[in-house]
Amino acid sequence: MRIYVDQLDCTGAGQCEQLAPDVFALLDDGLATVRDADGEPMADGGAPSGAVVDASRTARVLDAIDVCPGACIRRLPD
């Protein structure tokens, strides 16, 4: 699975980072993004390419997608 955050709709409430801090990062500007393979926050929420989510993190990422109040964690085709 690959994901990115559509920052236009991000409310900055941070549930994604609380559930999966190894996948998401809440930035100083109050918007979330995804982390790259080195754990560094990606520019533009990781759009358009997205960050790869490995199997060990998938369940927590799906939980984050479910609770995201902005419905802005986008899933890309594998």
Ligand code: SF4
């Ligand atoms: S849960 Fe959704 S709306 Fe909230 S900070 Fe994360 S991406 Fe943004």
